[in-house]
Amino acid sequence: MLSEFDLIKQYFDRPAGTGPQRAALGIGDDCALLAPAPGMQMAISSDMLVEGRHFFAGEDPCRLGHKSLAVNLSDLAAMGARPLGFTLALALPAADRDWLDGFSRGLFALADTHDCQLIGGDTTKGPLNICITVFGAVPPGRALRRDAARPGDDIWVSGTLGDARLALAGLRGEVALDADALATAGQRMHLPTPRVALGVALAEGGLARAAIDISDGLVGDLGHILARSGVGATLDVDALPAGLVLARQEQRLRRAFTAAGGDDYELCFTADAARRDEIVAAGAGCGTAVTRVGRIDGAGGLRLVDAAGVALDLALAGFDHFA
Amino acid sequence: MLSEFDLIKQYFDRPAGTGPQRAALGIGDDCALLAPAPGMQMAISSDMLVEGRHFFAGEDPCRLGHKSLAVNLSDLAAMGARPLGFTLALALPAADRDWLDGFSRGLFALADTHDCQLIGGDTTKGPLNICITVFGAVPPGRALRRDAARPGDDIWVSGTLGDARLALAGLRGEVALDADALATAGQRMHLPTPRVALGVALAEGGLARAAIDISDGLVGDLGHILARSGVGATLDVDALPAGLVLARQEQRLRRAFTAAGGDDYELCFTADAARRDEIVAAGAGCGTAVTRVGRIDGAGGLRLVDAAGVALDLALAGFDHFA
Numbered sequence: 001m002l003s004e005f006d007l008i009k010q011y012f013d014r015p016a017g018t019g020p021q022r023a024a025l026g027i028g029d030d031c032a033l034l035a036p037a038p039g040m041q042m043a044i045s046s047d048m049l050v051e052g053r054h055f056f057a058g059e060d061p062c063r064l065g066h067k068s069l070a071v072n073l074s075d076l077a078a079m080g081a082r083p084l085g086f087t088l089a090l091a092l093p094a095a096d097r098d099w100l101d102g103f104s105r106g107l108f109a110l111a112d113t114h115d116c117q118l119i120g121g122d123t124t125k126g127p128l129n130i131c132i133t134v135f136g137a138v139p140p141g142r143a144l145r146r147d148a149a150r151p152g153d154d155i156w157v158s159g160t161l162g163d164a165r166l167a168l169a170g171l172r173g174e175v176a177l178d179a180d181a182l183a184t185a186g187q188r189m190h191l192p193t194p195r196v197a198l199g200v201a202l203a204e205g206g207l208a209r210a211a212i213d214i215s216d217g218l219v220g221d222l223g224h225i226l227a228r229s230g231v232g233a234t235l236d237v238d239a240l241p242a243g244l245v246l247a248r249q250e251q252r253l254r255r256a257f258t259a260a261g262g263d264d265y266e267l268c269f270t271a272d273a274a275r276r277d278e279i280v281a282a283g284a285g286c287g288t289a290v291t292r293v294g295r296i297d298g299a300g301g302l303r304l305v306d307a308a309g310v311a312l313d314l315a316l317a318g319f320d321h322f323a
Numbered sequence: 324m325l326s327e328f329d330l331i332k333q334y335f336d337r338p339a340g341t342g343p344q345r346a347a348l349g350i351g352d353d354c355a356l357l358a359p360a361p362g363m364q365m366a367i368s369s370d371m372l373v374e375g376r377h378f379f380a381g382e383d384p385c386r387l388g389h390k391s392l393a394v395n396l397s398d399l400a401a402m403g404a405r406p407l408g409f410t411l412a413l414a415l416p417a418a419d420r421d422w423l424d425g426f427s428r429g430l431f432a433l434a435d436t437h438d439c440q441l442i443g444g445d446t447t448k449g450p451l452n453i454c455i456t457v458f459g460a461v462p463p464g465r466a467l468r469r470d471a472a473r474p475g476d477d478i479w480v481s482g483t484l485g486d487a488r489l490a491l492a493g494l495r496g497e498v499a500l501d502a503d504a505l506a507t508a509g510q511r512m513h514l515p516t517p518r519v520a521l522g523v524a525l526a527e528g529g530l531a532r533a534a535i536d537i538s539d540g541l542v543g544d545l546g547h548i549l550a551r552s553g554v555g556a557t558l559d560v561d562a563l564p565a566g567l568v569l570a571r572q573e574q575r576l577r578r579a580f581t582a583a584g585g586d587d588y589e590l591c592f593t594a595d596a597a598r599r600d601e602i603v604a605a606g607a608g609c610g611t612a613v614t615r616v617g618r619i620d621g622a623g624g625l626r627l628v629d630a631a632g633v634a635l636d637l638a639l640a641g642f643d644h645f646a
Binding site for chain 2: 126
C-alpha cells in the first residue's frame with residue numbers, strides 16, 4: 001500500500017542534488033519559497049488537464065507527464081519568461097505505481113531540460129486531473145503581452161501547425177492515415193515542444209511585441225491578441241507552415257488544420273518589420289523555424305486571404321470548452 | 324449559452340479598480356506578472372479540492388468559494404507570509420450561472436479581506452475540481468518552516484480545535500447533535516478562518532520557530548514538524564482548546580477530535596519559552612486565542628499525556644488520501 005506521503009516521497013520529492021535547485025525551499029513544507037533574481041518579474045500560469053477532455057482515458061503516463069508540463073511551459077514561452085519552477089496538484093483514482101513511475105519520468109525529463117524545479121503541490125484521490133502552475137522570470141517591460149501588437153507589425157508563427165489536429169482526426173477516423181503518418185503526426189499531439197528558448201530570445205532581445213501560444217487554434221488565439229491590442233489583421237492562410245504529415249494532405253484540410261487546428265503549442269507573435277533579419281536569426285539560434293504569415297492592420301477584425309491575397313471564408317473558430 | 328471566455332469575464336475578471344491590484348499584469352494573458360517587494364521571498368502553495376472528497380456533492384457554492392481559498396491562505400499563514408495573489412483552475416461539469424455567482428462571491432469576499440488578487444488560472448469542463456495556487460511574501464529567513472523546531476520549545480495552537488470534525492460526525496449521524504449545535508460546529512467545517520494575521524505576526528516578529536496549519540489533524544500535522552526537525556514532543560491532550568460545541572461533549576470525543584479531528588485550519592507552532600508573553604500579546608493583537616499545549620523534546624516521537632502527565636494511547640492518526 002502506497003500512502004499519500006510515500007507517494008510524494010518516492011515519485012516526486014527527488015533526492016538532494018537531483019534536478020534543478022532553484023527554490024530556497026521546495027517540497028515538504030506548507031509553502032515553497034521562490035524568488036526571481038533581483039529586479040525580475042515573476043510570470044505565472046496555470047493549466048488543468050482533465051481525463052477524457054484533454055487526453056484520452058488510458059493515455060501513456062510518460063507522455064502525459066511530458067504534456068502536462070509542456071502546455072504550461074508553452075505559456076511561459078509566450079510571455080518570454082525563463083522557467084524557474086512549478087507546482088503539481090494531482091487527483092488520482094488510485095496510487096498506481098506503474099502510472100506514477102511513467103508520469104514522473106515524463107514530467108521530470110522535460111522539467112530538467114528546462115531547468116525547472118518541482119517545488120510543491122498537492123495529491124488527492126479523485127477523477128484523474130492534473131493541475132500545474134508554472135513560474136518563470138522576465139525582465140520588467142520585456143514580457144510579450146497580448147495587448148502590445150501595433151498596426152504594421154508582421155505576424156509570425158514558429159515551427160509548423162496542424163499535425164496535432166491531424167493526428168486527432170486520424171484517431172477519430174475522420175481522416176485516413178497510415179500507421180507511419182499517424183505515428184509522426186501523433187508525436188505533435190502527445191509530445192508537444194514548448195518554444196521556450198525562442199520566446200526568451202524574442203523577449204530579452206526586444207525583438208517581438210505581442211505573443212501568444214497556439215493551443216486553441218491560430219485563428220482563435222490570434223483573435224485574443226487582436227482583441228487585447230485593439231487592432232485587426234490579415235492572415236495569409238497559404239503561408240501557414242503545415243506539419244510534416246499535414247503538408248501531404250489536400251488543401252482544404254491543410255488550410256483548416258493550420259489555421260484552426262489546436263494543440264500546436266507553437267508561438268504566434270507580432271514584430272516591427274525592421275526586425276525581420278534578427279527574428280530569423282533568433283529562430284535559427286534556437287533551432288526553431290519562424291515564418292512570416294501576415295500583418296497587423298489598424299482595424300477590420302481578422303481577414304483570411306489566400307496566396308494571391310483573395311479573401312477566404314473558412315468559418316473557423318477557436319476551441320471553447322463550454323461551446 | 325455561457326462561453327468559456329464569457330464565463331471568465333463575467334465571474335472572475337473583475338472591472339479595473341475592483342478588488343486588490345497587486346500584479347503588474349492579471350487575468351487575460353498567457354501568464355500573470357507578479358513580483359514580491361524587493362528583497363522579499365515568494366511563498367507558494369497549491370491545494371486541490373475534489374467533489375465527494377473534500378466537500379459533499381451539492382455543497383453551497385458560496386461557502387465552497389470561501390473554503391477553496393481559505394485552505395490555501397492557511398498555508399501562507401503557516402509560513403508567516405502576507406497574501407499577494409492566487410490562480411484558480413476550475414473544472415466544471417457545466418457553466419451554471421447560479422453556481423458561478425455563488426462561488427465567485429464567496430471566493431472574492433475572502434480574497435478582498437486578505438488583499439489577495441486573482442491573477443489568472445484555467446477553466447475547463449470536467450468533474451468538479453477546484454485547484455488554487457496562492458502566493459505570499461515573506462522576509463528572507465523569517466518563514467516559519469517545519470524543520471525549525473528545537474528541543475525545549477513550547478508547542479502552541481491557535482483558536483479552537485475539533486468542531487469541524489464534530490460537524491462531520493453530526494452530518495454522518497455518528498454523533499447526535501441538535502440543529503443549533505450542528506449549525507455552530509458546521510461554521511468551522513464550511514467556513515474555516517485562515518490565521519493569516521497571526522502567522523504574519525509570528526514570522527515578522529521572529530516570535531515562532533516552526534509552524535504548520537492543522538488540516539489533517541493535530542497529531543498528524545505536528546508529526547510532520549517532528550519528522551522534519553528531527554525532534555520529539557510531549558502533547559498535553561487535555562490542554563487542547565476544544566471548539567464551542569465539542570467542549571460540551573464527553574471527554575473521549577473531546578480528546579479524539581481536538582487531537583486528530585482534521586479540517587481545523589488553525590496553526591500549530593513552536594517557540595522559545597522566553598517568548599510566551601509576546602506570543603499571547605500577538606494573538607490578542609490579531610483577535611486569535613493562542614494556547615500552550617506541550618513542549619518539544621530531544622527525541623522519543625510524539626507522546627500524548629493527560630492533564631496529570633500520564634501517558635495516553637489514543638491510537639490516532641493523520642488523514643491519508645490513499646490509506
